[in-house]
Amino acid sequence: MFAYLPHTDSEIKEMLADIGVARIDDLFADIPEKIRFKGQLDFETGKSELEVYRRLHSLAARNKEAVSFLGAGSYDHIIPAAVTALGGRTEFYTSYTPYQPEISQGVLQAIFEFQTMMCELTSLDVSNASLYDGHTAASEACALAVNSTRKTDTVLYSSTVHPYTKQVLRTYFNDLPVKLVEVPEKDGVLDTSAVKEFMNGQVAALLVQSPNVYGFLEDYSGIADMLHENKSLFIISSNPMSLGTLKSQGEWGADIAIGDTQPFGLATYYGGPSVGYIAATEKLLRKMPGRIVGQTLDEDGKRAFVLTLQAREQHIKRERATSNICSNQALAALISTVYLATVGKEGLKELSDLNMQKAHYLAGQLTAQLPVKLSARQPFFNEFTLELPCPAQELVSKMEQDGFFAGVPLNMLHPDYPENLLAVAVTEKRTREEMDRYIVSMKGALK
Amino acid sequence: MSMDLKDKLIFERSRTGRRGFRIPEADIPQKKKEDLVDRRFLRGGETALPEVSEVDVIRHYTRLSQKNYCVDMGFYPLGSCTMKYNPKINEAAASLEGFARLHPLQPQQTAQGILELMYELTDKLCEVTGMDWGTLQPFAGAHGEFTGMKFFRSYFDKRGENQRTKVLVPDSAHGTNPASAHIAGFDVVEVKSDQNGLVSLDELKQHLDENLAGIMLTNPNTLGLFEKEIAEAADLVHEAGGLLYYDGANLNAIMGKCRPGDMGFDVVHLNLHKTFSTPHGGGGPGSGAVMVKSKLEPFLPAPTVRKKDGRYYLDCDIPDTMGRISGFYGNVAVLVKAYTYILTMGSDGLKKASELAVLNANYIKEKLKHRYHLPYDKICKHEFVFSAEDMKEKYDVSATDVAKGLLEYGVHAPTIYFPLIVHEAMMIEPTETESKESLDHFIEVMEGIADLAENNPEKLHEFPLSTPVRRVDQVLAAKKPVLRWKKE
Numbered sequence: 001m002f003a004y005l006p007h008t009d010s011e012i013k014e015m016l017a018d019i020g021v022a023r024i025d026d027l028f029a030d031i032p033e034k035i036r037f038k039g040q041l042d043f044e045t046g047k048s049e050l051e052v053y054r055r056l057h058s059l060a061a062r063n064k065e066a067v068s069f070l071g072a073g074s075y076d077h078i079i080p081a082a083v084t085a086l087g088g089r090t091e092f093y094t095s096y097t098p099y100q101p102e103i104s105q106g107v108l109q110a111i112f113e114f115q116t117m118m119c120e121l122t123s124l125d126v127s128n129a130s131l132y133d134g135h136t137a138a139s140e141a142c143a144l145a146v147n148s149t150r151k152t153d154t155v156l157y158s159s160t161v162h163p164y165t166k167q168v169l170r171t172y173f174n175d176l177p178v179k180l181v182e183v184p185e186k187d188g189v190l191d192t193s194a195v196k197e198f199m200n201g202q203v204a205a206l207l208v209q210s211p212n213v214y215g216f217l218e219d220y221s222g223i224a225d226m227l228h229e230n231k232s233l234f235i236i237s238s239n240p241m242s243l244g245t246l247k248s249q250g251e252w253g254a255d256i257a258i259g260d261t262q263p264f265g266l267a268t269y270y271g272g273p274s275v276g277y278i279a280a281t282e283k284l285l286r287k288m289p290g291r292i293v294g295q296t297l298d299e300d301g302k303r304a305f306v307l308t309l310q311a312r313e314q315h316i317k318r319e320r321a322t323s324n325i326c327s328n329q330a331l332a333a334l335i336s337t338v339y340l341a342t343v344g345k346e347g348l349k350e351l352s353d354l355n356m357q358k359a360h361y362l363a364g365q366l367t368a369q370l371p372v373k374l375s376a377r378q379p380f381f382n383e384f385t386l387e388l389p390c391p392a393q394e395l396v397s398k399m400e401q402d403g404f405f406a407g408v409p410l411n412m413l414h415p416d417y418p419e420n421l422l423a424v425a426v427t428e429k430r431t432r433e434e435m436d437r438y439i440v441s442m443k444g445a446l447k
Numbered sequence: 448m449s450m451d452l453k454d455k456l457i458f459e460r461s462r463t464g465r466r467g468f469r470i471p472e473a474d475i476p477q478k479k480k481e482d483l484v485d486r487r488f489l490r491g492g493e494t495a496l497p498e499v500s501e502v503d504v505i506r507h508y509t510r511l512s513q514k515n516y517c518v519d520m521g522f523y524p525l526g527s528c529t530m531k532y533n534p535k536i537n538e539a540a541a542s543l544e545g546f547a548r549l550h551p552l553q554p555q556q557t558a559q560g561i562l563e564l565m566y567e568l569t570d571k572l573c574e575v576t577g578m579d580w581g582t583l584q585p586f587a588g589a590h591g592e593f594t595g596m597k598f599f600r601s602y603f604d605k606r607g608e609n610q611r612t613k614v615l616v617p618d619s620a621h622g623t624n625p626a627s628a629h630i631a632g633f634d635v636v637e638v639k640s641d642q643n644g645l646v647s648l649d650e651l652k653q654h655l656d657e658n659l660a661g662i663m664l665t666n667p668n669t670l671g672l673f674e675k676e677i678a679e680a681a682d683l684v685h686e687a688g689g690l691l692y693y694d695g696a697n698l699n700a701i702m703g704k705c706r707p708g709d710m711g712f713d714v715v716h717l718n719l720h721k722t723f724s725t726p727h728g729g730g731g732p733g734s735g736a737v738m739v740k741s742k743l744e745p746f747l748p749a750p751t752v753r754k755k756d757g758r759y760y761l762d763c764d765i766p767d768t769m770g771r772i773s774g775f776y777g778n779v780a781v782l783v784k785a786y787t788y789i790l791t792m793g794s795d796g797l798k799k800a801s802e803l804a805v806l807n808a809n810y811i812k813e814k815l816k817h818r819y820h821l822p823y824d825k826i827c828k829h830e831f832v833f834s835a836e837d838m839k840e841k842y843d844v845s846a847t848d849v850a851k852g853l854l855e856y857g858v859h860a861p862t863i864y865f866p867l868i869v870h871e872a873m874m875i876e877p878t879e880t881e882s883k884e885s886l887d888h889f890i891e892v893m894e895g896i897a898d899l900a901e902n903n904p905e906k907l908h909e910f911p912l913s914t915p916v917r918r919v920d921q922v923l924a925a926k927k928p929v930l931r932w933k934k935e
Contacts, residue, residue, distance in 0.1 A: 004724075004800075006881070006883075007803055015807075028802075029826065031701070035709050036705050037705045041797065042574050047791060056543065056790075062560030066553075068550055070552055080501075086509070088538070089508075095728075096727050097729065098730065100850070102851070102854050103859070104515055105514040105515065105915045106511040109456070109514075121496075126930050127930070129730070132590065132773065136590075136772075136773065143630075164775075168772065168773070175631055176630070247489060268549060268550045269549060270561050270776060270779040272777055294929055296919050298919045299918050308921070308924040308930075309928060322630070324589045324593055326587070326622070327588070329586075330731045332731070338508055341499060342501065344465075344467050345494055348496060356484070358473075360483050397554070405553050
């Protein structure tokens with residue numbers, strides 16, 4: 001018995017008779033004998049819901065929890081109950097891509113609101129309906145830059161960009177005629193004075209990240225002008241939670257803003273789903289990858305929303321396309337939209353500030369009380385990197401015994417980082433009591 | 448008259464000072480933000496994010512949800528999209544805190560449950576497809592195609608066959624196939640289908656040379672027809688030194704009946720959001736898992752999940768890896784749902800699902816083929832394609848008009864204008880989860896629309912009338928793009 005297969009035996013017989021065949025196997029007669037699969041797939045037969053749930057429950061129970069100070073691209077923030085409730089509405093999650101606008105206004109309007117919110121946060125003109133994640137958004141942004149600038153074949157990126165972003169970029173571009181060149185860092189941030197040496201007529205864009213992989217903030221004063229004089233574009237990746245307090249990409253003069261909206265209402269969920277966001281200046285609209293929702297009118301003159309500018313997209317352009325993106329993280333983008341509506345304009349500012357306050361409290365206490373220091377003297381938001389007197393992986397293992405995920409050893413992200421660097425993230429969810437216990441635990445672990 | 452509340456944007460409901468969520472009190476000494484970071488790092492401008500209460504939020508998005516059609520409301524005969532029912536146990540399993548709270552960088556010994564699930568899922572998907580191992584990282588079908596093309600590239604680079612830059616794609620292929628091959632650095636050559644809607648071996652032979660990297664195929668193809676000569680085609684491509692890529696969009700037709708690996712394919716991408724029942728979410732998140740034959744395993748994207756001495760781990764030590772294709776490990780919540788589905792259905796249930804999907808498609812086809820033109824009249828697999836070309840000539844009723852008529856009668860439209868090789872195409876895939884009554888209702892509505900086309904086509908041009916909005920002005924949307932709300 002299968003709960004999702006409604007056919008009764010007599011219905012199957014009737015249907016076969018209407019089709020004019022005797023058996024279901026006759027409908028598979030077009031599969032040549034030699035490639036037919038004759039056995040039974042080698043795993044268990046179907047199970048009851050109770051058995052399945054027990055199995056999943058036991059798998060979930062084998063994952064251990066701890067008080068988390070983990071970040072490096074995925075953060076443990078509050079998720080309001082209203083957000084979870086709306087994200088669980090079947091009208092949203094069991095719907096298809098809104099290709100039929102007359103019966104898809106719900107998703108279309110929510111995405112239009114998402115686009116608006118991304119433009120507001122980044123201080124840029126246009127946003128798409130979302131991309132897969134922040135790392136792949138970087139590849140799409142760089143491709144957008146190469147396709148929008150004349151006679152360019154080089155993308156510069158800062159050494160301080162998340163190592164996974166760099167790896168995704170390399171995989172994306174290594175079979176294309178595009179050169180990726182790393183601009184070095186100095187004292188834990190992009191060496192802005194070095195950027196000039198890398199500039200030439202072939203440079204399509206510079207990609208940077210702030211807060212960067214160490215959590216440090218980078219000062220981009222003058223960078224946008226330098227790039228624009230060279231007819232190159234400026235791409236800034238930012239944790240969007242920081243944008244409630246910190247200078248937005250548009251305010252730094254960026255042409256393209258990217259990042260990941262995971263902090264906005266999405267569970268860390270072992271890394272996904274999250275949402276890549278991309279916003280850009282009006283000028284770049286026609287080369288923007290992915291879906292875009294636009295406002296229009298219906299036949300009665302009523303406001304309506306619709307997927308638009310589809311001439312850019314792969315299903316029209318096929319092999320001439322410059323991106324193959326044919327979906328978005330619609331439901332996850334909708335959840336981030338509901339989150340931003342719920343916390344609201346003032347709430348986002350307060351939350352963002354609270355993250356910064358708590359991270360500074362912990363960093364201040366740790367560096368004052370323990371033989372650890374910040375890996376560089378730089379400003380930070382809700383994450384910072386500590387230089388430890390021991391390998392970070394060892395410390396993490398010890399502190400796990402006390403019920404803490406102490407942070408991300410940077411050499412986990414890339415083996416080239418010194419083994420004593422630990423990235424520590426502090427969100428609004430961490431209480432003073434947890435932080436004080438964390439300090440005690442670290443003290444014990446360092447002995 | 449002011450705008451109806453239910454038609455407003457969330458921004459238009461905003462009232463200065465209204466709040467929707469209480470932030471926890473700070474339990475640490477607070478400092479001025481200027482004392483934490485230098486003023487030059489601080490945001491200057493305000494945002495126009497809404498100021499609304501929780502009640503406003505709930506009502507606003509609940510009302511929006513009611514303007515949306517969905518699988519839980521009714522039938523979705525969308526060809527190549529496999530809009531089957533999304534079981535509720537999948538959602539319950541995926542909501543377990545033990546999964547949801549996992550951080551991608553927490554120590555792997557604390558994430559054994561999810562790693563075991565990912566390992567088991569990979570293993571079962573290999574069994575269904577006849578492949579050897581794979582990756583669950585791709586976020587969507589098109590992302591899986593891109594990953595598949597990277598397997599091709601890495602394989603030929605390793606063999607020193609850099610000249611193999613040509614990828615063959617049939618004219619009936621999904622639109623993303625050529626785009627994915629192109630952005631992975633390949634030159635795309637289109638292969639014409641024969642008069643039976645299938646890839647012809649004679650046509651294929653003309654493209655076999657030292658520049659061939661391989662071919663991307665869907666089987667059954669987008670006409671719902673099984674490519675009978677697939678084994679011969681695979682031999683030809685392999686003899687020419689090329690590889691075969693299987694687009695898994697149509698796997699729902701053949702589970703337990705035949706396997707891409709046994710047909711000769713080297714790389715397979717699956718759409719877990721189609722065949723394995725995970726919800727489409729209004730356009731995502733999905734999952735485009737990719738399975739490969741062992742000769743391509745050395746090129747897997749990093750990391751891949753492995754098992755050693757009873758422990759599961761993420762293996763980053765893949766010397767010839769194509770690199771990294773996703774930030775972390777893909778849409779993991781989607782993987783939990785697909786795994787739950789496979790456990791529920793089991794080996795027998797998956798086979799039965801494919802059988803009934805094919806039964807349902809043939810049933811609709813036979814019942815309606817006297818009213819709608821069926822360009823390829825033979826046994827189909829899980830889907831088939833009608834053409835409205837004659838209807839358009841005779842009555843000026845297009846595939847779009849038929850689609851909008853269906854919306855008026857409360858049924859979702861089929862996929863229209865695809866595949867490109869059929870004019871005024873209407874591609875219909877009922878899936879196995881629709882009952883006979885549901886199919887009969889659809890058939891009745893389609894017959895009614897065919898009657899209207901003959902007797903009163905004007906009416907069809909006006910449809911839909913009773914949907915939340917009527918036909919929308921696409922030209923206006925593209926000509927004068929309004930892509931965001933702005934404060935007046």
